[in-house]
Amino acid sequence: MEPRYVDQDEFAVAGVVARAAPGRHDYQALWARFDAGGQAVRAAATRPVYYGVHLPCEDPERVDYLAGMAVPAGTAIAGMETRTVRAGRYAVFTGTIATIGQIYAHVYGGWTAPAGWAIDPTRPDLEVYGGAGPEGAVEIYIPLKAVSH
Numbered sequence: 538m539e540p541r542y543v544d545q546d547e548f549a550v551a552g553v554v555a556r557a558a559p560g561r562h563d564y565q566a567l568w569a570r571f572d573a574g575g576q577a578v579r580a581a582a583t584r585p586v587y588y589g590v591h592l593p594c595e596d597p598e599r600v601d602y603l604a605g606m607a608v609p610a611g612t613a614i615a616g617m618e619t620r621t622v623r624a625g626r627y628a629v630f631t632g633t634i635a636t637i638g639q640i641y642a643h644v645y646g647g648w649t650a651p652a653g654w655a656i657d658p659t660r661p662d663l664e665v666y667g668g669a670g671p672e673g674a675v676e677i678y679i680p681l682k683a684v685s686h
Contacts, residue, residue, distance in 0.1 A: 538626035538643050542651075545678070547624040550588050551578045551617045552605015559591065559600050560641070565602040575605070577614045580607040589664035592620060600661075625660055627678040635671035638665065644679055657682035 553570045571578070579592060583606075586610055590603040603620055612619055628650065630640045660680035667674040 538630060538640070538648075540630045540679070542626060542628055542681075544626050544682050545622070545624060547610075547621060548583075549610045549612060549619050549621050550590050550603055550605045550606050551581070551608045551612055551614050551619040552588075552603050554592075554618045554620075555593060555600050556596075556601050556605045558598055560638075561580075562602045564589070564602070564604070566604060571604045574616050576623070578606050578608065578617055581608045581612055581614065583608060587666040589666070590622060591618065591662040591664075593659060593661065622663065623660055624645045625657065626654070626681045626683075627663070629679055630679070632675055632677070633671065634666070634669075634673045634675050637675060637677065640677045650681055651686075653683060654681045655684045656680065 540623035547683070550574065555567055569642060587606055588603070590605070592601040594601050595654055595657050603618065608614075608619065610621070630644065657680040662680065664676065666674040667676075
């Protein structure tokens, strides 16, 4: 399972947020909340894909998970939160919704970033959904930072 590497520009994501330990969110409930109130986000979206964003927070044992869509910077939508994803390099792993857990297990259980790079814990992991259902396409973006040896 080898990734491709991309340099992502800064962008904003609007949607619903919940805080929990990584992998312990009620993802189905979060996406249902987004679906119930996300019409204005869909109307403002800059891309026709959905984002799951694992944002680091002040509690090192937890993350904020943002279920939403990319929107123009500065967008404010009632009942939704908008967060900025900083620019940077990412390793991008491709799979399906059914294989998300396997991808994360591979990345955080033994995958090694290329020479001169390491996983950046100060930036969010991104899940980019291109379809629905277990076989829906998903890309997992793992943030990287340059390191010197």
